[in-house]
Amino acid sequence: MAQVALRNIVKTFDRTPAVRGINLDIPDREFIVLVGPSGCGKSTTLRMIAGLEEATSGEIYIGDQLVNDVPPKDRDIAMVFQNYALYPHMTVFENMSFGLRLKKFPKAEIRERVQGAARILDITDLLDRRPKQLSGGQRQRVAMGRAIVRNPKVFLFDEPLSNLDAKLRVQMRTEIKKIHQQVTTTTVYVTHDQVEAMTLADRVVIMNAGRIDQIGTPHEVYHTPKTQFVAGFIGSPTMNMLPCRLVENGSGLTVRLSDWLSFPVPPSRVDRYRPQVSNELTFGLRPEHIIEGRGDVPPGAAAFDARLDVVEPMGMETMVYFVVDGVEVCGRVNPAAAGRVGESMRLVADLNQMHLIDPGTELVI
Amino acid sequence: MTTTTTVAEPAIGGNRATRYGSISRGRRRTLHTSYFFLILFVIFFLIPPVYMLITSLKSSAEISAATNPWWVYHPTLSNYVDLLTQKTYLIFFRNSAVVSLCVVSVTMVISVLAAFALARMKFWGSATLATGVFLAYLIPDTLVFIPLFKTFAFIHDKTGVELINHWWVLIILLPTLTVPFCTWIMIGYFASIPKELDEAALIDGAGYIQMLIKIFIPVALPGIIAATIFCFTVSWANFLYGLAFTTSTDQLTLPVGIVTTLIRGDVYAWGEIMTGALLGAAPPLIIYAFLMDYYIAGLTAGATKG
Amino acid sequence: MADVAARGVHVSAAYPRSTMHKLVRRKSTIAFLMTLPLITIVACLVVYPAFYSVSLALMNKSMQHFVGFGNFIFLFKRNTFWMVVQQTVLFAVTAVVFKAAIGFVAAHFVHNLPAKGQRKWRGMLLIPWVIPPAMSTLAWFWLFDPSYSAFNWVFVHLGVPQVAWLGNPYWARFAVILVNVWVGSPFFLIMYLAALKSVPEQLHEAAAIDGANWWQKIWYINLPMMRNIIQITALFSLIVTFANFDIVKILTNGGPVDQTHVFATWAFNLAISGNDIPLGAAVSLFMAPILAIAAFLILRNVRRRGTEA
Secondary structure, three states, X not given: OOOEEEEEEEEEEOOEEEEEEEEEEEOOOOEEEEEOOOOOOHHHHHHHHHOOOOOOEEEEEEOOEXXXXXXXXXXXXXXXXXXXXXXXXXXXXXXXXXXXXHXXXXXXXXXXXXXXXXHXXXXXXXXXXXXXXXXXXXXXXXXXXXXXXXOOOEEEEEOOOOOOOHHHHHHHHHHHHHHHHHOOOEEEEEEOOHHHHHHHOOEEEEEEOOEEEEEEOHHHHHHOOOEHHHHHHOOOXXXXXXXXXXXXXXXXXXXXXXXXXXXXXXXXXXXXXXXXXXXXXXXXEOHHHEEEOOOOOOOOEEEEEEEEEEEEEOOOOEEEEEEEOOEEEEEEEOHHHOOOOOOEEEEEEEHHHXXXXXXXXXXXX | OOOOOOOOOOXXXXXXXXXXXXXHHHHHHHHHHHHHHHHHHHHHHHHHHHHHHHHHOOOHHHHHOOOOOOOOXXXXXXXXXXXXXXXXXXXXXXXXXXXXXXXXXXXXXXXXHHHHHHHHOOOOOHHHHHHHHHHHHHOOHHHHHHHHHHHHHHHHHHHOOOOOOOOOXXXXXXXXXXXXXXXXXXXXXXXXXOHHHHHHHHHHOXXXXXXXXXXXXXXXXXXXXXXXXXXXXHHHHOOHHHHHXXXXXXXXXXXXXXXXXXXXXOEEOHHHHHHHHHHHHHHHHHHHHHOHHHHHHHHHHHHHOO | OHHHHHOOOOOXXXXXOOHHHHHHHOHHHHXXXXXXXXXXXXXXXXXXXXXXXXXXXXXXXXXXXXXXXXXXXXXXXXXXXXXXXXXXXHHHHHHHHHHHHHHHXXXXXXXXXXXXXXXXXXXXHOHHHHOOHHHHHHHHHHXXXXXXXXXXXXXXXXXOOOOOOOOOHHHHHHHHHHHHHHHHHHHHHHHHHHHHHOOOHHHHHHHHHHOOOHHHHHHHHHHHHHHHHHHHHXXXXXXXXXXXXXXXXXXXXXXXXXXXXXXXXXXXXHHHHOOOHXXXXXXXXXXXXXHHHHHHHHHHHHHHXXXXX
């Protein structure tokens, strides 16, 4: 078990910068997830921690040791690859015990460790099979078993669930979470799927174009995103973003989205937003905070009517879309209350959850 | 946080080296080692052709003077001029060229037709036949040339058709060496063409011959080029059949000609011999220089596509 | 005639009426006709001579009548025959082992290079295979010349005793194997390089993380995954080397004193120069069993690869 620290990590490939300066402190036993779109540098960062890529500049510490010059085999880490990277000519047992065999562990201990890991992963009856006889999910477990058996300081996961079908992915996600509760090793997990990030992470690191946009718990990045990118990346469906203007309204402020739609700013935020009055801003509100209007409007919320453009029944909820000045806005309503396409429907927006973003800096205010 | 640590905790199971160089330095060292050994290999592999070149530029006087064999003090092109104006050598070259070109044409036609039939048009026994073709390739020419020799002599006795000591006999014989392998290569290439193309063509109204000509040959062109190169190289380099079946000087192909005639009695005109050998090696080398990738593809196709 | 159309037959505007026409247009007939030239060549010029060889070996020298196993008994009694057996086997096995070793090592070195540079090196390293063996053997013959050997010249300058490359029987055998290794190594290099490239890089990364150093990676990952190619290539080469003719013929013609003869060259000399065709045929037949075994192993290997992939 060890902590991991990255200081000013930069990685350039042939004049193309992939990672532009990363600072990260991962305490011992934390499950941290690096998430972001393709090409944001998350895999490169992971590989630098593993030693498979060399950092162009900056320092990497595993435990208290500076490991920039240490080859992967001496870093005491274990990695689970997206394509599992199981040795096809070895049985599951041999795959899992390979690292231990190389280090000349006694046979009894090898067997004990492999059996232990196999029990945790529920693959004890697969130990004599070859990888090509296993399903995708089983292979993934063997890959994890190989990592667990080594008892390393850090686990590294490189998009391990991307190759699995949707249902299996959900199942494996839960498995990984359970395993981390049992085997509490520090884990660095890379994925492009924000749902995986939110469900698995103790903390989430959102990366964009080689830089870290925000580090925080899932709750933090969901409720208090710091940049427009983070706000739009986290949450599904994505947050609605509309151009708007702040207007003085007596002692308070109003967010003006269009001729027919304006919302009052909750009193707690008036002081924060006042300096932005009459600037062009971006208004952000998640679809789950635009719900059907029924009866009383709770404090901080505002009711309005909108003509529905598209209605998507999802079973458990129905997504409704309406247009504001050419921008399609999404709301999430109870299926029973949903209106019909072309009709007007009463909706309620919970403005306690609103965000205002400066379009120039792309920072949330 | 310590900024410079080169001592690692010893890993379980043994003493690890406690000094680490940088990873890139380790990689650079592997690279330098690789280059070092590769240079040694290249020297080993290139000594003969280089030496052929050096010798070919020497006059016989310089050769018999036994000066440094690895250096030419008075380079001369007289060997080249002599050989290229000498009728015998030109005849060898012509024979080889004609034989090779004919063999290539014959082989490619036979192979492509057969490969197409075997790869695509599954008929009764096609799998067995394909295996049989492969096996035929494994039967070496050295096993077969003696009975062939006798057979040809027999045919000569019975019908008066002279099959021995004519260079064109090789056009009949050499395809046995090239057709099996070329067919094998082409089967591999044809088999890798998606069946959807066939079906689209059939729906469009194409017959099998049209499918072959308009679709398969163009799409499998790299394979055809590779097979052609292989075929040419084998025909050009052939020594055994030429040696066994042709004896008169004007009937010899290049390899046989150089080996048998340039060594006149006790006097070896090494300058000429090396020049002859170099010029004899030139056509395959030139093709190789320009079409190296196809060459290699032909090589690997046989075993890996099998 | 719906059934005619359903057979995937060449549908033309006017349906063929006669059964002869129908037969000609059937797919399997066309296919068979297309393979006929191939079958003819292989049957007449490969299969038939192979069998005729057996019958020839059973005849007497003038080929007038059968002598049964007379030729074979004659061979078994001759010392030269056993020498040739021993030489051919030694020659083939040693050469293949060295070719495989050189090819394996060189392939790894080439694979280590950055991708752009590999092509140049690969190009240079393949040259011995491109040059017609007869021509390059001449070059080696000149390099080994008793009076003018360029190698001996270097030896003399280094103070090392000269070597009678082709005059001394042991050196002559060495020379023959050396030239064969020189000609054949590039083939192994190319095949192994291709096999090496098909090993996924991620396996090496996983092994690196598991703690493997460079030779452990080769031993535990490269070798097992290349095993199939290694076997097939070795078997192919064994067949070709076993039946090799050009190199021995040009370099030593079997000498000195028949100490470098292999089956092919000895058979040639007996049949063509010595005018004893049946005896030559008998000798060449001894190549058959080894070739058959090797061919069987190759086929089995190739089929296994097909199902494993």
